Amino acid sequence: MGARHTVLVALLAVSGCTATAPDDPAHPVQAVGWAETRLSFGLGPADDKTKGVSEQRWRAFLDREVTPRFPSGLSVIDMYGQWRDPGAAAPERLRSRLLVIDHPDDADDAARLNAIRDAWKRMTGDRSVLSVTQTARVSF
Numbered sequence: 001m002g003a004r005h006t007v008l009v010a011l012l013a014v015s016g017c018t019a020t021a022p023d024d025p026a027h028p029v030q031a032v033g034w035a036e037t038r039l040s041f042g043l044g045p046a047d048d049k050t051k052g053v054s055e056q057r058w059r060a061f062l063d064r065e066v067t068p069r070f071p072s073g074l075s076v077i078d079m080y081g082q083w084r085d086p087g088a089a090a091p092e093r094l095r096s097r098l099l100v101i102d103h104p105d106d107a108d109d110a111a112r113l114n115a116i117r118d119a120w121k122r123m124t125g126d127r128s129v130l131s132v133t134q135t136a137r138v139s140f
Contacts, residue, residue: 036101039129077097
């Protein structure tokens, strides 16, 4: 990379623009101003798959509420988690899904993420969906 191109990439990065590789304009070297959000959804008791949200209902939720809001891509990770209701003696073990979305860190995406959380709470009656968002250095 020549000195002139290096300066241009540095200036674009400082200004908040996305720099691109000279041989691949469709994929940025580094996307600036991005975040990664992880949403945790409890599906039901870890020891009883007959209770809670079925696989079909989860996929319908994903197709109806998540994919239209983030059509460029996302990751879904199977997991189990623990949650203790206030006043409960012990935590409850839950089958869970972790949704990971890398996205521009802006108000529109924040609103879309909150809409997903609200839709899940309406559908399931759950009181919360854990959301963790942090700055991400993204490249393609």
